[in-house]
Amino acid sequence: MAEAKAYAAYNATDPLAPFNLDRREVGEHDVQIAIRYCGVCHSDLHQVRNEWGGTMYPLVPGHEIVGTVTKVGSKVTKFKEGDLAGVGCFVDSCRTCPSCQEGLEQYCEKGMVGTYNGTERDGTTKTYGGYSSQIVVDENYTLKVPENLDLSRVAPLLCAGITTYSPIMQWKIGQGHKVGIVGLGGLGHMAVKIAAAKGADVTVLSTSPDKEKDARDLGAHNFAVSKDKETVKSLYNTFDFIINTVSAPHDYNLFLSMLKRDGTMILLGAPPEPSPVAGFSLIGKRRRLAGSLIGGIAETQEMLDFCSEHNIMSDVEVINMDEINTAYDRMMRSDVKYRFVIDMETL
The missing domain is CATH 3.90.180.10 (Medium-chain alcohol dehydrogenases, catalytic domain)
Known part of the structure; x- marks a missing residue:
């Protein structure tokens, strides 16, 4: 010992x-x-x-x-x-x-x-x-x-790196996709970097207007304040994917409304209490709500090699x-x- x-x-x-x-x-x-x-x-x-x-x-x-x-x-x-x-x-x-x-x-x-x-x-x-x-x-x-x-x-x-890399790879997110990132914390800032490096068009969705400069500096192409009703309305049916990194209670239906038909919202954060989901938030546009948990050893090594190649760090x-x-x-x-x-x- x-x-x-x-x-x-x-x-x-x-x-x-x-x-x-x-x-x-x-x-x-x-x-x-x-x-x-x-x-x-x-x-x-x-x-x-x-x-x-x-x-x-x-x-x-x-x-x-x-x-x-x-x-x-x-x-x-x-x-x-x-x-x-x-x-x-x-x-x-x-x-x-x-x-x-x-x-x-x-x-x-x-x-x-x-x-x-x-x-x-x-x-x-x-x-x-x-x-x-x-x-x-x-x-x-x-x-x-x-x-x-x-x-x-x-x-x-x-x-944080593998937790965001794994769903991006699983859903083959990249060139030609519009991706919303909910939350700009430890997970969110890595999701921005990796999704942008994969060629996706990235929008950060945040309740904090003062995070816009940081979001763009990290590689986001767009920024939207998710508590602004007019902004939310303008984003209806916009995204192919939303990567939701928030672990605090919030309204899933708000973000589901921003998905295109056949769009997917991927949960990485886990709020402490169950979050209600209205059936028609999914049914109306054949949307999907999914989750993802870190990654396996081989995929984690793949992520590290990808970050090395693209000079991506936390x-x-x-x-x-x-x-x-x-x-x-x-x-x-x-x-x-x-x-x-x-x-x-x-x-």
Whole structure:
């Protein structure tokens, strides 16, 4: 066992604080990674505060992990010491179900093994995330990180990047499509960058008029204030796709009305309460309402390679480890452009 330093939540209400944990020994197919940066996802906050239920304390969050390989198992073929490597939202799956066999491990029928707040396949060993000095992961669930990108800005690609890339690829969104992006936060700003790089005509749909400059700087071609009734009316039957990244309660029907016939709205955000959908919002124009969850290992690697080729990275604010509680408070106020990333050398 190797001792690692970390920051953990000990309960749902107290601030995160220092914590020591033991990582497993490096097995035949494992890589050990010294973590250099870890992104801060809004789901970290949900888990820390047990807002989704089932949080196992002490909890070490973090599933946007990048670092350097420091040790490899005897049968590892994909990595060597000194390589840059990344770990996303899960670190294992059953490997045998249809979804796993198709490279869609995120939909594993037996449940993927979360990078944190989960248990290893033995059913008892807890998983701890990336707010820590190092991690040990099977090479088949580890990503190769491109060397031409700013490592701190790569970290959020392992959640925000793949969460937006996967539906864009699934629905083959690109040249000739009009795409609306609802929300301009951690997910939304990556959706703008990736959809624009794929050749789509991108419109950001936001309740905040002051986000227009940012939206255009990120690559959006158009901007619309979704709480302006006349603007909404002018956008009826406009979009081939809408990528909805908002997790706060809002009116799905408003955005469904903006889809063309046979258009699709893809949900990436999950509001805490069910959102009513009027039947005729779908029926009248044969519209579709769909959802998408991160991506499999192969697709995540594909996303990283695509971002490397197109110089796409997340816009981040790098913080020290002891600033995490302040970052959580700011994140609740949407006071970040667009992702906090922890410099793990400050741990």
